[in-house]
Amino acid sequence: DSHNSDEYRIKGDLLYASLHLIQKGMKEVTVDNYYDGAKMTIELDERFDGKTNANHYYNKYQKAKNSLKVLEEQIEKTKEEINYFDTLNTLMDNADYYDALEIKxxxxxxxxxxxxxxxxxxxxxxxxxDVYRTRDGIIIYVGKNNLQNDYLTFKMASRNDMWFHVKDMPGSHIIVHAENLDEYTMRLAANIAAYFSKGKYSSSVPVNYCLVKNLKKPHTNKPGLVLLGHYKTIYIDPDDSFYDELEKVEDAR
Incomplete structure (x- = not known):
């Protein structure tokens, strides 16, 4: 209705141009539509004269026009809410007891x-x-909910640590505490990120990675969101084989 609000403005214009045809008590009037050259029949409120009826249509037009902006804002907020709870659903799929308590x-x-x-x-x-050590002694941190993701990425990680996260879908933040990663460690971290994500059962899952210093926290009250600067993408077929290549440890920092 809001997108079609121009029709109200046109009716108001045509009524103003045809005031001489309108009297109180009329329920409708047929006028020349100078916008398209055709005739248009416009409903009237029989209690009012032509000018008041025209103003009523202008008021409808303005109200619809104003509501369009509000509706678009509400649609965006609703999309954000849907994405947020989609993220929580994904994180719950991989949560243990303590992860679930923090989601609560x-x-x-x-x-x-x-x-x-x-x-x-x-x-x-x-x-x-979760904290793991690779066969080369590199420490990998895994956030399994938004509170953990925020803490690892924006409070615990060093600027030159490497950050991994699936592209355009919910998942864990993975922090690798090392610089100049070799291909083995890169693919291992990408596999962990893909496994603890909505793409867990997919193939060729895109995983973005970059230095922590290239990340920023967006202006939102929703935790777990990041803005990426310079980053690269690796594609991975997720599976749980990484568990055999890692040793679970207590927080090493």
Whole structure:
């Protein structure tokens, strides 16, 4: 309706141009449409004269025009909400007990679910996350929810660490604590990123990677989002073979 609001403006214009044909009590009037040369029949409110009826159409036009902007903003917000919960669904698929608790905490912080009045526990120094060591002694960090992803990428990681994440779909942030990665480590980290993502059961999954210093946090209250600067993309067929090549360790930092 809002996209078709020009019709209200045209009717207002035509009524103003035809005031001499309109009297109170008329329910409609047929006028010359000078926009297309045809005749147009316009509904009237029989209680009012031509000028008031024309103004009513102008008001409808302005209201529809204003609502279009609001509607477009609401559509964008709704798309953001859909993407956000799509991300949470994907992260829940790969979550253990502690990951799921932090997803619950995130939803409480965002106001989606109500916080329960429970005894206050000692505040954690950082979220729970997985840490692995490769056969070459390189440490790899895996964020399994948005709180972990934010912490690893924007608080824990060093500027020259390498960051991995699937392209254009929800998934884990992978931080590799090393510089000048060889092909083996690159493909290993990309496999982890693809496995802990919505593309887990797909093939040739695109994974973006870049130095942490090329990442920025967008202006949004939604956690887990990043803006990429200079980055590259690698394609990988995800599988769980990486577990055989990694040793799970406590936080090595």
């Amino acid at each position: 905490e995130e939803l409480e912080n965002m106001g989606y679910i109500r916080k329960k009045n429970v005894k206050k526990l000692k505040k954690k120094t950082h979220p729970h996350y």
